[in-house]
Amino acid sequence: VLHLPFKRLVQKSKFKLKKCFIKNLTWLGVGGQASLFKPEDVKDVCDFVKYNEYVVIGAGSNIVGPEILTKPLVRLGRAFNYITIEGQKITAGAATLDAYVAKFAMENSLSGLEFLSVIPGTVGGAVAMNAGAYGAEISDLLVCIKAVNKFGEVIEISSKEIDFSYRSANLPKDLIIIGATFFVKESNSKEIKSKMISLLKLKQDSQPIQTKTCGSIFKNPPNQKAWQLIDQAGFRGFCIGGAQISEKHCNFLINNGNATSQDIQDLCFAVRDGVKSKLGIEMEFELVIL
Numbered sequence: 001v002l003h004l005p006f007k008r009l010v011q012k013s014k015f016k017l018k019k020c021f022i023k024n025l026t027w028l029g030v031g032g033q034a035s036l037f038k039p040e041d042v043k044d045v046c047d048f049v050k051y052n053e054y055v056v057i058g059a060g061s062n063i064v065g066p067e068i069l070t071k072p073l074v075r076l077g078r079a080f081n082y083i084t085i086e087g088q089k090i091t092a093g094a095a096t097l098d099a100y101v102a103k104f105a106m107e108n109s110l111s112g113l114e115f116l117s118v119i120p121g122t123v124g125g126a127v128a129m130n131a132g133a134y135g136a137e138i139s140d141l142l143v144c145i146k147a148v149n150k151f152g153e154v155i156e157i158s159s160k161e162i163d164f165s166y167r168s169a170n171l172p173k174d175l176i177i178i179g180a181t182f183f184v185k186e187s188n189s190k191e192i193k194s195k196m197i198s199l200l201k202l203k204q205d206s207q208p209i210q211t212k213t214c215g216s217i218f219k220n221p222p223n224q225k226a227w228q229l230i231d232q233a234g235f236r237g238f239c240i241g242g243a244q245i246s247e248k249h250c251n252f253l254i255n256n257g258n259a260t261s262q263d264i265q266d267l268c269f270a271v272r273d274g275v276k277s278k279l280g281i282e283m284e285f286e287l288v289i290l
């Protein structure tokens with residue numbers, strides 16, 4: 001009979017972990033070395049979670065990577081990149097890009113997911129963050145998710161069982177979403193396409209989406225706009241090292257090319273504390289500092 005810690009070691013060694021740099025796996029482009037596990041299929045996910053602690057990432061569009069991460073990263077690959085359709089229900093693997101899901105729905109004259117065309121992440125990340133834009137969010141259309149829990153069991157969770165709020169799904173941190181089903185409405189693909197084009201224009205005109213960034217830094221406090229508070233507190237264009245508050249949209253930060261993870265974090269905390277001391281308003285992070 002194997003002693004449990006030894007059994008764990010033996011189990012761990014059968015998983016192929018690759019060396020990676022977090023900066024290469026995230027939009028913001030900061031973060032040091034880590035190990036990466038890319039499961040080939042659902043069984044791989046189930047086996048891995050039973051014996052390891054981990055951090056799951058999608059497209060890394062909402063993540064500030066640390067210089068050191070001791071837990072391995074789990075990033076779902078090809079087997080989780082698919083879309084199927086059944087009547088008015090679209091099911092997508094968690095690694096599928098949001099933009100592909102939006103395009104697929106448009107091509108099939110199904111409406112509701114247009115906003116996903118302007119969110120640069122994966123389906124897993126969109127559910128975990130309750131991603132949304134221009135008045136719509138994932139929880140409006142989600143029917144259910146399939147996920148792997150920390151015991152390595154595949155479970156289905158109905159949308160009604162998830163405690164969604166603004167940019168949060170309140171799911172356990174160690175739950176790995178592997179797929180999601182959305183309910184969509186029949187519509188006209190031309191209308192859907194023109195809506196997607198106008199959303200993209202709004203986005204391009206108001207946010208620094210062509211730069212190394214990570215989406216909104218803070219959630220909007222109730223009845224307030226985070227960008228206005230940051231602007232009022234005098235932080236538009238504010239820099240620490242290579243990290244800067246965008247001139248174009250104050251609730252976005254930019255890596256000017258040589259920012260370190262520390263620069264980004266120092267900037268985020270300086271702005272949060274500055275808004276609190278100057279305006280008395282507490283802001284909550286939307287971006288995920290790993």
Ligand SMILES: Cc1cc2nc3c(=O)[nH]c(=O)nc-3n(C[C@H](O)[C@H](O)[C@H](O)COP(=O)(O)OP(=O)(O)OC[C@H]3O[C@@H](n4cnc5c(N)ncnc54)[C@H](O)[C@@H]3O)c2cc1C
Binds near residue numbers: 059127
């Ligand atoms: C230019 C730009 C514009 C953006 N605009 C918007 C916007 O309009 N609206 C909006 O809501 N967001 C926006 N974002 C933020 C970001 O794109 C979303 O939060 C997106 O949903 C994150 O998806 P991701 O796959 O990149 O997740 P990641 O950034 O990799 O991870 C985000 C969180 O989700 C978790 N996660 C990821 N995959 C899984 C999974 N399979 N199972 C469980 N948990 C998982 C991670 O652990 C992490 O906590 C923007 C970002 C950028 C860079």
